[in-house]
Amino acid sequence: MNKNLSIITTSDGSQTIKRIDIDEHYHSVNGALQESLHVFIDNGFRYISKDEISIFEVGFGTGLNAMLSFVEAEKLNKTVDYTTIELYPIDKEIFTQFRYAEMLNIDSNKYFLPLHNAKWSESIELNKGFTFTKLNVDLLEYNPNKQFDIIYFDAFSPDKQSELWTKTVFGKMFAMLNAGGVLVTYSSKGEVKRNLRDSGFSVKRLPGAVGKRHILKAQK
Numbered sequence: 049m050n051k052n053l054s055i056i057t058t059s060d061g062s063q064t065i066k067r068i069d070i071d072e073h074y075h076s077v078n079g080a081l082q083e084s085l086h087v088f089i090d091n092g093f094r095y096i097s098k099d100e101i102s103i104f105e106v107g108f109g110t111g112l113n114a115m116l117s118f119v120e121a122e123k124l125n126k127t128v129d130y131t132t133i134e135l136y137p138i139d140k141e142i143f144t145q146f147r148y149a150e151m152l153n154i155d156s157n158k159y160f161l162p163l164h165n166a167k168w169s170e171s172i173e174l175n176k177g178f179t180f181t182k183l184n185v186d187l188l189e190y191n192p193n194k195q196f197d198i199i200y201f202d203a204f205s206p207d208k209q210s211e212l213w214t215k216t217v218f219g220k221m222f223a224m225l226n227a228g229g230v231l232v233t234y235s236s237k238g239e240v241k242r243n244l245r246d247s248g249f250s251v252k253r254l255p256g257a258v259g260k261r262h263i264l265k266a267q268k
Contacts, residue, residue: 050138050139050142051068052067052068052069053065053066053067053068053138053142054066054068055142055145056073056077058075058076058077058078058079058080058081059077059078059079059258060078060079060080060081060082060258061081061151062075062079062080062081062082062112062147062148062151063080063110063145063146063147063148064076064077064080064110065109065110065138065142067204070204070208071208072204072205072208074109074110075110075112076234076258076259076260077259078258078259078260079257079258079259080110080112081112081148081151081152082257082258083234083257083258083260084112084113084116085116086256086257086258086263087200087232087233087234087257087263088113088116088117088200088202088232089116089117089120091232091254091263091265092198092200092230092232092265093116093117093120093121093198094120094124095198095230095265096197096198096229096230098126098197099125099126099127100126100127100128100129101121101126101127101128101129101197101198102128102129102130102131102194102195102196102197102198102226103117103128103129103130103131103196103197103198103199103200104131104132104192104196104198104199104200104224105130105131105132105133105199105200105202106133106187106199106200106201106202106203106212107132107133107134107200107202107203107204108132108133108134108137108163108182109134109138109202110138110143110146110148111143111146111160111163111164112146112148113132113200113202114130114132114163114180115148115149115159115160115163117130118130118159118163118174118178118180119152119154119159121177121178122175122177122178125177126177127177127178128177128178128179129179129181129194130178130179130180130181131181131182131183131192131194131196132180132181132182132183133182133183133184133185133186133187133190134182134183134184135184135185135186135187137168137184138164140164143161143164144161146160148160162174162180163180163182166180166182168182168183168184169181169182169183169184187203187212187217188211188212188217192224195224195225195226195229196224196225196226196229197225197226197228197229197230198229198230198231198232199221199224199225199229199230199231199232200232200233201221201231201232201233202233202234205235206235206237206239206240213235213237213239213240213243214243215243215246215247218231218243218244218246218247218249218266219247219248221247222247222248222249222268225268226268227268228267228268229267229268230265230266230267230268231244231249231265231266231267232263232264232265232266233263233264233266234256234260234263235263235264236253236256236260236261236262236263236264240264241253241264244264244266248268249266249267249268250266250267250268251264251265251266251267252264252265252266252267
């Protein structure tokens with residue numbers, strides 16, 4: 049296993065990864081599962097009322113956001129085209145230790161493992177209504193060939209990965225969204241809000257969860 053990665057159990061019993069080299073966690077230590085549900089599903093996925101939804105995720109990471117979206121799409125009978133990017137994929141020795149599916153009483157072999165086992169840069173249909181594509185690429189170098197309804201902005205924090213939270217990057221995200229589309233993120237830093245607004249977004253600060261006071265939803 050990568051010596052810079054350590055698996056820890058968060059307060060809600062779900063697991064996350066700590067990047068030891070930069071002292072950063074992939075999810076909130078106060079509850080990885082609860083955080084993802086609140087930020088990306090409750091305030092992102094469920095906000096868009098369309099029957100056909102396209103999602104772009106910055107930071108595939110543990111695969112938790114993608115798995116929850118897969119489950120939600122099936123529950124709400126939505127057709128979803130899901131694209132995610134990840135510059136530093138985790139290996140099988142790590143992702144097979146996660147117990148997200150078990151916590152939700154769903155089948156890991158259907159909803160979770162196929163996301164990690166999918167080939168990079170290839171679109172696959174995980175079921176009739178959920179198409180999944182993951183790309184091993186840097187966000188700064190990514191050139192999209194389609195538009196999206198939702199962006200899950202789940203990069204490492206602005207303190208650790210400041211180059212991804214700039215006005216330039218958010219301008220790129222704005223251009224990628226369909227009219228009425230939203231970007232949701234766990235960070236509510238003043239600089240992040242300003243950069244989103246300066247990029248053209250209408251920004252709302254929403255109640256946070258699991259130890260965070262606020263999160264952000266930015267709409268085009």
